[in-house]
Amino acid sequence: MAVKALWQCDRDGKMFTNKKDADAHDQMLELAESIAQAIEENVPGIESEKLDDIGRLIARNKDLFSKAFKGKTAELTKLDFAEPTTDADADNKVTKINKVS
Template identity: 35%
Template sequence: MAVIVKYVVVRDGKEDMIFTTKKEADAYDKMLDIAEQLHEFLQTSEIDIAAEQLDDLTFFMAQHRDQIGSILKGVAPDAAKKTRASKDKVEAAAEVESEVDEPAAAEEEPAEAPSGPRAAKSRAAA
């Protein structure tokens, strides 16, 4: 019998998504907080947006907050991607070095794909 730890993100009393790591669950919860704040901010504007479109827009913006932040700072999205890609390469190289230094423990199971009503939107946007 296996014991499986799952982290559940609950919003408005309903299970929204299930994750296998706390880090993933916290990141998703933070993204939902950002989407909620964007939703409130955009509702105060004089722009007439349908509720469903507003939900989709704020969710998309929260998912891509790094790129949007770069754009708002005046940095071209391509330049931000290049900087992020080089940073990712450095982190990956450091991770490979640490794996070589430390013997591998037990094989980890692959992370469970998020499930829930927003999972389809998350996969579609990716």
């Protein structure tokens, strides 16, 4: 039987087959949490679940937002709330969460 090393993200329990992906995911979640906290402090009345969604959307698409802040606002049309469920999906970037309003 082969042994396969896995890394688990402390924040959400997601498992990864390599440390680099696990660290990147953890950093994204940390950024999302900070964004959500900043919004909560400055825009009262937003539901906690919505704050989490907004934080993850911005953190996951930080490169697009960075370009938009530099004047390339058309980049925001490429926003995606994709959330891979496995390493294979993360590599292919094909799995999305279906949001229910």
